[in-house]
Amino acid sequence: MMSFKEAIETYVRAKDGNRPHLIADAFRPDAELAMELKTDSISFPSSVTGADGIANVLVSQFAQQYENVYTFCMGAPPEDTPSFECVWLVCMTDKSTAAARVGFGRYRWRFDAMARKIERLHITIEQMNTLPRDMSPPILDWARSLPYPWCRADLSARTAPALASIQSVVDGLQRLAGSETHALNTRRSFTQN
Secondary structure: OOOHHHHHHHHHHHHHHOOHHHHHHHEEEEEEEEEEEOOOOOOOOOEEEOHHHHHHHHHHHHHHHEEEEEEEEEOOOOOOOOEEEEEEEEEEEEOOOOOEEEEEEEEEEEEEOOOOEEEEEEEEEEEEEEEOHHHHHHHHHHHHHOOOOEEOHHHHHHHOOOOHHHHHHHHHHHHHHHHHHHHHHHHHHHHHO
């Protein structure tokens, strides 16, 4: 039986490594995907139903355009809980141009405890920056140096290359991670009182 943490890690491994067959291990057959794009620099459908459709959109089609993909979930992995939210960071290169792409956003997961699989994933893409191809080596070196796939936002910020377009991603990532930490602590405090 798969834990929620293992299901998320399987999704990341499937997407980053172009392994669509792994999606069925992590997602229910009737799973739902919702996409919210706050940038015009990348495109996805707003919703997909079914593990096969999710594998096609997030793995097969994605891998036709991108390679050298590193996806990081910011913060600690989930415990035994039916839902989980985390900020994510992605570094990758475009297959046709070799340009680097760096972006961040939020994952909202819902887990089916009986099936031990993901039943719903909501992905928000906050920002996705494109950098010239000569920036790809330092971006990929940075990504390769980070703990994978679970990483602290402050660590990614401290080790990021000193580039303006990376700094805007890191700043946005930290703001989003900080607001989620604050919201989580507020919810915990409210629950405990």
